[in-house]
Amino acid sequence: xxxxxxxxxxxxxxxxxxxxxxxxxxxxxxxxxxxxxxxxxxxxxxxxxxxxxxxxxxxxxxxxxxxxxxxxxxxxxxxxxxxxxxxxxxxxxxxxxxxxxxxxxxxxxxxxxxxxxxxxxxxxxxxxxxxxxxxxxxxxxxxxxxxxxxxxxxxxxxxxxxxxxxxxxxxxxxxxxxxxxxxxxxxxxxxxxxxxxxxxxxxxxxxxxxxxxxxxxxx
Numbered sequence: 001x002x003x004x005x006x007x008x009x010x011x012x013x014x015x016x017x018x019x020x021x022x023x024x025x026x027x028x029x030x031x032x033x034x035x036x037x038x039x040x041x042x043x044x045x046x047x048x049x050x051x052x053x054x055x056x057x058x059x060x061x062x063x064x065x066x067x068x069x070x071x072x073x074x075x076x077x078x079x080x081x082x083x084x085x086x087x088x089x090x091x092x093x094x095x096x097x098x099x100x101x102x103x104x105x106x107x108x109x110x111x112x113x114x115x116x117x118x119x120x121x122x123x124x125x126x127x128x129x130x131x132x133x134x135x136x137x138x139x140x141x142x143x144x145x146x147x148x149x150x151x152x153x154x155x156x157x158x159x160x161x162x163x164x165x166x167x168x169x170x171x172x173x174x175x176x177x178x179x180x181x182x183x184x185x186x187x188x189x190x191x192x193x194x195x196x197x198x199x200x201x202x203x204x205x206x207x208x209x210x211x212x213x214x215x216x217x218x219x
Contacts, residue, residue: 031075050094103156
């Protein structure tokens with residue numbers, strides 16, 4: 001195997017306080033453990049050949065948190081930490097590690113999202129969310145990240161990409177904005193069991209960021 005693309009992932013739509021620990025474990029099993037196990041299975045042959053490229057589909061939720069997706073964000077943060085550490089161990093042996101972090105992208109990932117119920121999937125699709133990046137554009141940028149052997153690539157529409165950069169360079173400001181906007185979305189989630197609200201909570205977080213960005217431009 002010359003290039004391993006770890007594209008395992010299942011999202012989440014549930015508040016941390018309502019999510020059983022077994023669901024968190026299932027999220028970790030898919031989004032983190034499966035990737036680590038497969039990577040370790042192919043790593044010895046790459047080390048022996050002194051050549052290989054390991055590519056991981058992470059998420060901007062692996063760079064900064066997201067309300068009502070704590071398990072998913074935690075798993076992606078764990079994945080980022082493992083792969084960043086592995087990169088330092090194998091970079092002198094011809095092996096490249098690339099973490100690709102998509103933001104909101106038009107896809108069916110929400111349909112299989114974990115909920116607060118064990119064994120239950122959301123079974124609803126929010127791919128039509130206008131704020132999301134077209135799948136084809138994401139695929140093009142993903143392929144570019146692989147071909148250029150980037151260490152990390154953030155793929156997201158604006159202004160989500162801007163806020164991702166802000167989380168790195170202006171963390172205190174970003175934390176304050178998250179506590180205002182993210183907490184508002186979390187409170188809306190807690191106060192309503194409506195399926196449409198459940199479906200929109202994650203994309204609603206991004207929409208809220210976009211709304212705040214547009215409001216600031218109009219002031």
